[in-house]
Amino acid sequence: MLNIVIFGPPGAGKGTQSQNLIEKYKLAHISTGDIFRAHIKNDTELGKKVKELLANGVLVPDSVTISMLEEEVKKNPQAQGFIFDGFPRTVPQAEALDAFLKSINTSISVVVALDVNENELKIRIAERKKIENRADDAEDKLLKRIDEYFSKTIHVLPYYESQSKLQKINGIGKVEDIFSAISKAIDNSK
Ligand code: ADP
Numbered sequence: 001m002l003n004i005v006i007f008g009p010p011g012a013g014k015g016t017q018s019q020n021l022i023e024k025y026k027l028a029h030i031s032t033g034d035i036f037r038a039h040i041k042n043d044t045e046l047g048k049k050v051k052e053l054l055a056n057g058v059l060v061p062d063s064v065t066i067s068m069l070e071e072e073v074k075k076n077p078q079a080q081g082f083i084f085d086g087f088p089r090t091v092p093q094a095e096a097l098d099a100f101l102k103s104i105n106t107s108i109s110v111v112v113a114l115d116v117n118e119n120e121l122k123i124r125i126a127e128r129k130k131i132e133n134r135a136d137d138a139e140d141k142l143l144k145r146i147d148e149y150f151s152k153t154i155h156v157l158p159y160y161e162s163q164s165k166l167q168k169i170n171g172i173g174k175v176e177d178i179f180s181a182i183s184k185a186i187d188n189s190k
Contacts, residue, residue: 001106002027002081004186005088007156008114009149010142011121011128012171013178017114018085020179025186028079030072032065032086057136057144059089059152066096073100081109089153094160110189111160112182114171118146165189 002025006014015031022029036054039047046068050060059065069087076082088094101107116124122142129137136145160166167185171178 001079001109002186002190003084003101003106003108004081005084005108005111005160006114007111008171009116009118009121009153010145011124012114012116013124013175014085014114016175017112017179017182018083020175021083021182021186024183025081025083027081027083028076029083029085030069030087032060032069032089034086035068035072036060055135055141057141057148059148062090062092062096065089066093066100069093069097070100073104088156089148091155091159094156108160108163108165110167110186111165112185113157113166113168114178115168116171120172121146 004021004025004027006018006021008014015034018029018031021027033054036047036050040051040054041047046064049064053060065087069084073082084097088097098108125137125142128134135141157166167189169178169181169185
């Protein structure tokens with residue numbers, strides 16, 4: 001199995017690059033942000049629970065996120081591998097993912113970390129806001145998300161670095177150039 005974590009701050013291009021990766025490597029895509037938004041849209045129990053948190057750019061508690069993620073993986077027993085987008089966002093999530101994958105006899109192959117500076121992130125999200133109109137792209141919510149990233153999520157990087165799984169990729173430039181750098185990193189990890 002090829003299991004990839006695509007990692008980076010809000011606006012780094014995780015969603016865009018995930019779409020390319022799914023096609024090339026035939027992986028099942030699990031975006032925790034997309035799944036939460038679908039629950040909110042369908043007004044499920046989980047959706048009701050997380051609606052406020054997402055709208056404010058705050059992370060959903062680990063216990064809720066981890067069990068949802070495990071459910072999603074189990075829904076795809078035929079998958080040749082997964083691309084985890086937006087997960088793990090905390091060290092406990094990374095530890096839980098390792099333990100869960102081990103329990104189904106697989107593991108993370110590589111972690112692709114998209115490197116984009118804060119100024120560029122703000123410009124990109126301002127652009128995206130015009131198209132998608134996500135409530136959490138409003139400026140104060142965005143600052144909260146960037147803050148969550150730099151206070152909690154960034155610690156996931158040394159976690160994977162110590163396992164020699166981390167591949168840092170420059171996330172600024174043409175989408176196709178970034179994609180070819182990512183593909184190279186993945187192919188080298190096989
Ligand atoms: P971004 O574009 O900022 O990367 P996502 O679409 O991945 O955003 O996630 C949107 C929101 O969903 C987050 O701000 C957070 O509230 C929630 N969320 C997504 N993934 C996780 C996670 N792994 N842990 C906790 N909360 C999460």
